[in-house]
Amino acid sequence: MTSIVLLGTQWGDEGKGKIVDLLTSEASTVVRFQGGNNAGHTLVVGGKKTVLHLIPSGVLRANVTCLIGNGVVISLDKLSEEITSLENQGVSVSDRLRISLGCPLILDYHIAIDKAREAHLGANQIGTTKKGIGPAYEDKIARRAIKLSDLSDEIIFREKLRLLDDYHNFALTQYYRQEPVDISMVFDKTMGNWEKVKGLTDDVSNLLKQHFDNNQNIIFEGAQGAMLDIDHGTYPYVTSSNTTIGSVFTGSGIGPKYNENSIGITKAYTTRVGAGPFPTECTDSAGNFLAEKGNEFGSTTGRPRRCGWLDLVALKYACELNGITQLCITKLDVLEGLSQLHICTAYKTKDGADLFYPLEIFELEKISPEYVTFSGWSEGTKGARTFDSLPLQARDYLNFISDALKIDISIISTGADRDDTIMLRNPFCRND
Numbered sequence: 001m002t003s004i005v006l007l008g009t010q011w012g013d014e015g016k017g018k019i020v021d022l023l024t025s026e027a028s029t030v031v032r033f034q035g036g037n038n039a040g041h042t043l044v045v046g047g048k049k050t051v052l053h054l055i056p057s058g059v060l061r062a063n064v065t066c067l068i069g070n071g072v073v074i075s076l077d078k079l080s081e082e083i084t085s086l087e088n089q090g091v092s093v094s095d096r097l098r099i100s101l102g103c104p105l106i107l108d109y110h111i112a113i114d115k116a117r118e119a120h121l122g123a124n125q126i127g128t129t130k131k132g133i134g135p136a137y138e139d140k141i142a143r144r145a146i147k148l149s150d151l152s153d154e155i156i157f158r159e160k161l162r163l164l165d166d167y168h169n170f171a172l173t174q175y176y177r178q179e180p181v182d183i184s185m186v187f188d189k190t191m192g193n194w195e196k197v198k199g200l201t202d203d204v205s206n207l208l209k210q211h212f213d214n215n216q217n218i219i220f221e222g223a224q225g226a227m228l229d230i231d232h233g234t235y236p237y238v239t240s241s242n243t244t245i246g247s248v249f250t251g252s253g254i255g256p257k258y259n260e261n262s263i264g265i266t267k268a269y270t271t272r273v274g275a276g277p278f279p280t281e282c283t284d285s286a287g288n289f290l291a292e293k294g295n296e297f298g299s300t301t302g303r304p305r306r307c308g309w310l311d312l313v314a315l316k317y318a319c320e321l322n323g324i325t326q327l328c329i330t331k332l333d334v335l336e337g338l339s340q341l342h343i344c345t346a347y348k349t350k351d352g353a354d355l356f357y358p359l360e361i362f363e364l365e366k367i368s369p370e371y372v373t374f375s376g377w378s379e380g381t382k383g384a385r386t387f388d389s390l391p392l393q394a395r396d397y398l399n400f401i402s403d404a405l406k407i408d409i410s411i412i413s414t415g416a417d418r419d420d421t422i423m424l425r426n427p428f429c430r431n432d
């Protein structure tokens with residue numbers, strides 16, 4: 001039995017969904033442990049695209065159990081929609097999905113506050129997905145959240161909802177000058193959704209213990225990326241959960257002793273959706289090339305993603321934060337056709353001093369990235385399945401990353417499809 005953790009090491013959208021789906025051929029269980037439906041994880045199998053927001057990316061494999069741990073904030077509207085949409089496409093979900101009773105709910109109050117706050121911030125807005133993620137996590141930390149377990153008792157739910165309604169509608173109407181949310185609509189909708197999902201709720205921590213005792217391979221699927229971590233990311237331009245390794249355990253209710261490998265998923269370049277510092281951002285033709293060729297539009301909001309060169313300063317920081325043992329580089333094929341490539345290896349101040357993460361925002365704005373330049377290649381990466389078939393320039397590019405970080409690359413992704421992959425090493429194999 002082995003468990004592996006897959007984490008985004010940049011600002012999200014590294015291709016986590018594709019890699020989780022790929023590796024699930026060897027796993028019996030996939031677990032989401034943080035975030036919510038701000039995530040958009042894309043799976044492409046035989047040309048057919050599926051975008052998942054809450055349901056773990058193992059769902060397309062018929063025998064895989066999908067678990068949602070207590071660290072995930074749940075919109076029951078979106079969860080029901082996602083289950084129905086998958087089942088309409090012939091994917092069985094209800095028999096394989098188990099959701100922790102400890103998950104806090106995202107309600108319409110949280111979505112309304114998220115939107116109102118962003119509007120209020122104007123030019124300083126975070127660029128959230130407006131899914132209510134931040135306000136829902138705030139309620140959890142403030143100990144007023146409604147958890148799934150509260151829905152089994154209508155009286156408890158009604159009373160907790162009344163308190164939330166007072167609190168959030170006061171902020172919405174008196175501070176943000178917005179319309180209040182209608183409590184009876186929220187009550188009815190939530191109870192209706194509860195009828196649909198209550199049979200899927202469980203004690204995920206205990207289920208995981210059983211899976212481990214039964215010697216099963218388990219994948220922990222991260223959402224977002226290290227640079228969006230609430231503690232370690234580019235605060236305040238971050239999401240409201242810990243996206244780094246500690247969340248795996250607190251967000252699923254299992255200790256770290258079973259974890260064999262922590263795989264860092266990294267795009268061969270960098271993207272960011274939403275506001276905030278992005279030292280290697282390219283606003284020139286190279287940036288446009290990456291955006292177009294990489295089809296860089298948010299899987300959840302459809303917003304264009306900002307694009308730039310690979311940032312080894314940020315990546316090294318992300319790998320250290322997470323104790324990454326193996327790397328997976330995605331979207332290598334997108335670089336095909338660029339005459340020159342750059343990798344950022346240092347951030348320098350005007351005086352030539354090196355800067356490292358964690359950095360304050362104001363420092364980030366004052367720095368200039370230092371780059372190493374590589375020759376590009378014009379063909380041979382799209383859909384490649386073996387390392388040796390890659391152009392020499394692409395191999396040089398990958399070897400440079402691995403050498404600089406002193407971490408082996410296990411997987412290289414060369415296209416969106418599940419099969420467009422080079423597997424150098426099986427992450428489930430022990431590291432002896």
Ligand code: GDP
Binds near residue numbers: 013014042043299
């Ligand atoms: P996630 O949030 O980390 O799961 O990533 P997203 O699904 O939001 O974004 C990754 C996008 O890149 C999706 O559209 C994927 O289908 C696509 N993708 C993943 N890997 C590759 C790859 O190696 N090459 C190309 N061209 N596209 C990829």
Ligand code: IMO
Binds near residue numbers: 126128129
């Ligand atoms: P996946 O799992 C990319 C970003 C938002 C915004 C910030 C805060 O698909 O990689 P939030 O709605 O979470 O309060 O927004 O975080 N963000 C993501 N960016 N991929 C994601 O998820 C993201 N989830 C949140 O764009 O900048």
Ligand code: MG
Binds near residue numbers: 039
């Ligand atoms: Mg995504």
